[in-house]
Amino acid sequence: MKLKNTIIIFGMALLSFSCAENPFTGKKTMALVPNSQLFPTAFAQYDQFLTENKVVTGTKDAEMITRVGQRIAVAAERWLNANGHQGYLKDYKWEYNLVDDKTVNAWCMPGGKIVFYTGILPIAKGETGVAAIMGHEVAHALANHGQQRMSAAYLQQGVALAGNIAIKDEQSRNAFNQYYGIGSQVGVMLPFSRAHETEADKIGLYLMAVAGYNPDEAAELWKRMKANSGGQAPPEILSTHPSNDSRIANLKALAPQAKAEAKKFGVTSFR
Numbered sequence: 001m002k003l004k005n006t007i008i009i010f011g012m013a014l015l016s017f018s019c020a021e022n023p024f025t026g027k028k029t030m031a032l033v034p035n036s037q038l039f040p041t042a043f044a045q046y047d048q049f050l051t052e053n054k055v056v057t058g059t060k061d062a063e064m065i066t067r068v069g070q071r072i073a074v075a076a077e078r079w080l081n082a083n084g085h086q087g088y089l090k091d092y093k094w095e096y097n098l099v100d101d102k103t104v105n106a107w108c109m110p111g112g113k114i115v116f117y118t119g120i121l122p123i124a125k126g127e128t129g130v131a132a133i134m135g136h137e138v139a140h141a142l143a144n145h146g147q148q149r150m151s152a153a154y155l156q157q158g159v160a161l162a163g164n165i166a167i168k169d170e171q172s173r174n175a176f177n178q179y180y181g182i183g184s185q186v187g188v189m190l191p192f193s194r195a196h197e198t199e200a201d202k203i204g205l206y207l208m209a210v211a212g213y214n215p216d217e218a219a220e221l222w223k224r225m226k227a228n229s230g231g232q233a234p235p236e237i238l239s240t241h242p243s244n245d246s247r248i249a250n251l252k253a254l255a256p257q258a259k260a261e262a263k264k265f266g267v268t269s270f271r
């Protein structure tokens, strides 16, 4: 791992260390870089990615990605407001893009910048499947999983990171991308931990249900993901853990809870 080479260190005097609370679990999480500094970096990264890839516009699929994204964002806002976290999304600038790429992947960068690859659409098999994936990826971003992963790696490397992350050259950009799951360009993607995946599954299920999408579809989606991997290297969106089977079982078990959560928001029928 060439992490040391890939991180530019700005000033060594102060370690800007803060703890953020994950609103979905109430747990304190490590956040070396505050959102106010991380988000602009992510936004620049996202714009860069869009210029380097083929963005699909004006098609039914592209419109669907935007529609689902907006509904999931509204659901996130409603859920957070109802649970005493007003203002949590104030620095978010939601954006949803479909990119023409065979890779089976989708991701959400810090601050709500989302990309779906066309390669994942046949497995999503329609709008509800897209909502399950969208909910999951947005959940990683809301819970700051990428940031925690990045912070943990910095600490592990003994890197004092003061104030900012600089994304100036290709190597450092690639490092950033690794931590946020933007795998296809980089070739290597660090998997989220088992705990983060399970957390994102649960939060994602709630979000899709509050947005009016049937949470029963999430387990079906991951069954198709499993079938798609065909015993070979799994799609990038599937990290090696948790196992597909335990994930599917977990999603099935949680679906009634997600429906009950949606009911609190007046959502009782699902598309």
Ligand SMILES: [Zn+2]
Pocket: 136, 140, 192, 197, 200, 237
């Ligand atoms: Zn995930």
